[in-house]
Amino acid sequence: MYLILxxxxxxxxxxxxxxxxxxxxACQEVVGADDAMGKVEFAGRTDWSIxxxxxxxxxxxxxxxxxxxxxxxxxxxxxxxxxxxxxxxKDVMPGINPLLEALRQRDDxxxxxxxxxxxxxxxxKLEYFDLWKYFRCGAFGGDAASRNDxxxxxxxxxxxxxxxNGQPSKVLxxxxxxxxxxxxLVADAIPVGVATGGYSVEDLRAAGAEIVFEDxxxxxxxxxxx
Numbered sequence: 001m002y003l004i005l006x007x008x009x010x011x012x013x014x015x016x017x018x019x020x021x022x023x024x025x026a027c028q029e030v031v032g033a034d035d036a037m038g039k040v041e042f043a044g045r046t047d048w049s050i051x052x053x054x055x056x057x058x059x060x061x062x063x064x065x066x067x068x069x070x071x072x073x074x075x076x077x078x079x080x081x082x083x084x085x086x087x088x089x090k091d092v093m094p095g096i097n098p099l100l101e102a103l104r105q106r107d108d109x110x111x112x113x114x115x116x117x118x119x120x121x122x123x124x125k126l127e128y129f130d131l132w133k134y135f136r137c138g139a140f141g142g143d144a145a146s147r148n149d150x151x152x153x154x155x156x157x158x159x160x161x162x163x164x165n166g167q168p169s170k171v172l173x174x175x176x177x178x179x180x181x182x183x184x185l186v187a188d189a190i191p192v193g194v195a196t197g198g199y200s201v202e203d204l205r206a207a208g209a210e211i212v213f214e215d216x217x218x219x220x221x222x223x224x225x226x
Contacts (some may be wrong), residue, residue, distance in 0.1 A: 014091060044178065067142075
């Protein structure tokens, strides 16, 4: 049995920056700054860690209560922002639908998510593009501040969902950023880079991914991994 863990933003889809706008609105409500997200890196990071950095700029410490408040505000705004055209790409990434359909037909493959998104945010994004149906469980940005902690969580969830028993033959982490590559490597999983986000094939290889695709439009090439 193979466990394949998919990132969302830049890997499965892009939302026209709906997530950025929603998070900026949530933080603006809390700290009163128009551009709360300014100068904060967010690609490949968990929502938890992004919010921690934003609040630190304004002298706030993110405890459990503040994190829950920010998450709830963000999710509410995301449900609105995802309906707008936004800026940049807003679409499913090339090849994702046929690839997920092909993988779903395999009885030796389990699909799950490994994403920096809060679970509720992940669901809003993927339901908008009709991709949520492919994933029964996963590890999310509210489970840990560090993305490097998420592979073991995803593995545990896959067992709890009855998708796998014991240790899978391979765990693949499919993502578009060096952070996706790193979280796979620290957990002894196999990183599979895809250059459909903000990083090139060369960037992902330099981060340590031996397997990198320009995009996932070649279903047969990906299926050879399993």
